[in-house]
Amino acid sequence: MKTGANGKDIEIKVPCGTVLLDGESEKIIADLYEDGMRFVALRGGSGGHGNAYYKSSIKKAPHFSQLGEETKPKEVILELKTIADVGLVGFPNAGKSTLLSCISNANPKIANYPFTTLYPNLGVCEVRGNAFVVADIPGLIEGASEGQGLGHYFLKHIERVRLIVHLVDISQCDGRNFIDDYEKINKELELYSVELSKTPQIVVLTKIDLIDEETLKEREDAFKEKYNINFLTISCATFSGIDELKLQILEKLSKIPKKPPLQVEVVDFDIKDRESIIISRDDEGAFVVSGGKIDDFARGIVLSDTRSFAYFQRRLESMGIIEMLKEKGLKSGHIIKIKDIAFEYVE
Ligand SMILES: Nc1nc2c(ncn2[C@@H]2O[C@H](COP(=O)(O)OP(=O)(O)O)[C@@H](O)[C@H]2O)c(=O)[nH]1
Ligand SMILES: [Mg+2]
Known part of the structure; x- marks a missing residue:
């Protein structure tokens, strides 16, 4: 049973x-x-x-x-489309995961090669009794907005962040040009979405522990000259600039509203149609009964079974369908078609 x-x-x-x-x-x-x-x-x-x-x-x-x-x-x-307050962007190896683990409770995988994790890492950062959510957005490379690598997939995750922290590896230890890097990442953001490119940014030059003070000064000046913007310099190795960065994030976030759903x-x-009964006649003059109410009803019928068929006919009466058909001219001997069933009406 x-x-x-x-x-x-x-x-x-x-x-x-x-x-x-x-x-x-x-x-x-x-x-x-x-x-x-x-x-x-x-x-x-x-x-x-x-x-x-x-x-x-x-x-x-x-x-x-x-x-x-x-x-x-x-x-x-x-x-x-991850809900985070802050998105960390920058080329692979720029130090995003390191910064996330440095400022939040997150424990992301960190390695000295440009690898890509499958999900953005999220961490909660607490500053002076306030908390905000930071997402590490991996896989951003040139061409990401056109589908290179997994970057395009990850860009979805920063659509909703209120603030972008843009990390630039100023050490150039892996032979990159940090000045170009900054521009290239911004270009990718813009190509992906103009709205995203307008999301406020805090620009952070990182890994300053790897270069001497003189080199740092030269590179800061070069960056300033090219872009004329404010930026911070940090090191996750010595924690230099980290508190300042956290405060700046907090301060900026307090002025930017959350993005709504x-x-x-x-x-x-x-929405399902369970009510309609539609009667029409086909080329051969048969009465065709269809509609949501009929679909609902007809699925219960096994017509090879005589008792079932008798039940079916009684229901046609009690549902008022025979009456409706008669109004449309149904007489004894006419054919009625319902779904894939056809039978002769006998009064
Ligand atoms: N010396 C130094 N190394 C860093 C710093 N930040 C990150 N790294 C190293 O840079 C490499 C790449 O860092 P990771 O956080 O995985 O970069 P991501 O690809 O941007 O997430 C790792 O070997 C880190 O230990 C820093 O401030 N100073
Ligand atoms: Mg990483």
Whole structure:
């Protein structure tokens, strides 16, 4: 004996900031912006009555049951747009993960080669009783905005940050030109999104412990001359400049509002027609009955079974469908077609 509706819900846990898009239109269905938010992306069909439902004193073990309602599969795209206050950007090896572990509780993987982690590392930084969330955005390289490497994927994570801390390795220890690096990263941000390129930045020249004071001065001057912007110099090895950086972040964040959740673009995502009854006539003069109410009803019928067929006919009467058909001219001998069933009406 089967009772029918025992199906389990499928619930998928996702990180805060996961955005759901409709697979076809790519429109936004939901933005799971806050902790604990839940969203039903696809409702299952009604379970259908099991044969227990049809049990009676005569039919102890009915051999018909109602099929579960068929539902259309639906493709949903999940995009993680991390909710963090601060995003750390810079070329691989610039020292982002090191800085994150230096200022927050996070414990990211640190290595002296340009590798890419699969998820942005997040850490909570506490300064003078205030806390903010910092995300380390790996994989940003030239061409990232056009899909080079995994950078494009990671750029999604900084769309919502309020402040970017742009790290530039001033030591040039791996033969890079730090002045070009700064410009190249900004170019990638801009190519990805103009809005992102307008996100306020704190520019940080890092690894200053690796060069002597004279070289530091020369490089600072060169940077100043080229860009004429404010910047900080730090070292995660000696902690030089780290407290100052934390205070500057706090101070800037206090003036920048949080970005609101994304606007939902698809509202009638899951509305089902269970009410309509549509009657038409086909080329051969048969009466064709369709509509949501019919779909709902017809799925329960196994017409190869005579008892089931008798039940089906009684239901056509009780649902008022025969009456509706008569109003449209149904007479004895006419053919009625419902879904893939066709039969002759006999009064
Ligand atoms: N001497 C020195 N080395 C640093 C500093 N910051 C990072 N590093 C080193 O630079 C390498 C790359 O750092 P990592 O944080 O993994 O860079 P990411 O790719 O930007 O995340 C590692 O070997 C770090 O130990 C610093 O301030 N001083
Ligand atoms: Mg890293």
